[in-house]
Amino acid sequence: MHGLWSSGASDKNKAMVEQLQRYGVIKSSKVAEVMETIDRGLFVPQGGSPYFDSPMAIGYNATISAPHMHAACLELLEDHLQPGMRALDVGSGTGYLTACFALMVGPGGRAVGVEHIPELVASSAENIKKSAAAPQLNDGSLSIHIADGREGWPELAPYDCIHVGAAAPQIPEALIEQLKPGGRMVIPVGTIFQELKVVDKKLDGGVSIRDETSVRYVPLTSKDAQLHSN
Numbered sequence: 001m002h003g004l005w006s007s008g009a010s011d012k013n014k015a016m017v018e019q020l021q022r023y024g025v026i027k028s029s030k031v032a033e034v035m036e037t038i039d040r041g042l043f044v045p046q047g048g049s050p051y052f053d054s055p056m057a058i059g060y061n062a063t064i065s066a067p068h069m070h071a072a073c074l075e076l077l078e079d080h081l082q083p084g085m086r087a088l089d090v091g092s093g094t095g096y097l098t099a100c101f102a103l104m105v106g107p108g109g110r111a112v113g114v115e116h117i118p119e120l121v122a123s124s125a126e127n128i129k130k131s132a133a134a135p136q137l138n139d140g141s142l143s144i145h146i147a148d149g150r151e152g153w154p155e156l157a158p159y160d161c162i163h164v165g166a167a168a169p170q171i172p173e174a175l176i177e178q179l180k181p182g183g184r185m186v187i188p189v190g191t192i193f194q195e196l197k198v199v200d201k202k203l204d205g206g207v208s209i210r211d212e213t214s215v216r217y218v219p220l221t222s223k224d225a226q227l228h229s230n
Helices: 013-022 029-037 067-080 096-105 118-129 134-139 173-178 223-227
Strands: 056-059 062-064 086-090 110-115 142-146 159-164 179-190 194-201 207-215
Touching: 013 029, 013 067, 029 067, 029 096, 056 118, 067 096, 067 159, 067 179, 067 194, 067 207, 086 096, 086 173, 096 110, 096 118, 096 134, 096 142, 096 159, 110 118, 118 134, 118 142, 134 142, 159 173, 173 179
Parallel strands: 086 110, 086 159, 110 142, 159 179
Antiparallel strands: 056 062, 179 194, 194 207
């Protein structure tokens, strides 16, 4: 789709976004604006290179996706991240993409992150508090919850948009059920070989699925399996 490109570590978030635009990964001015506003550097563990286009370990056998993957997912989901809409981020990790969602749906919408590692939920809230999405964490329009992402977050369903940040062996039925008619989900599916799938729920409740690109994500699994994986 976009290919992996290497730029060396940029020293500013804006330079990272501009490079993603130059390489054609970011086409939407809204996606560029949101990724400039939410500084990725606040969401990468100390010692990392937050503006380098590579996934990074965040502890607990989890990763934060490369900037080009976050950008690609935001581009795919932009029409379903309009003000007032509801977005679910499964495997919210450091909270970066959940914060981007919050800015896009605004305080009149809801951005919900689900993460099954309690320590990541706690640290992601601290990351968000330092970011431009802090007011929405404070007013409750952005929230992060400890839960098994395979079950979604039914309390606030249905969602206009669902993003899954880990690869499932198949699409969890609970997530399809929590997708609103007219809504869209992006989810990596597969084990050894993975495809980023775009799932659109039609207004009559039918579902269409297409492959967007080959990807490599950590598995969407149980907390115990994740913590004890090699």
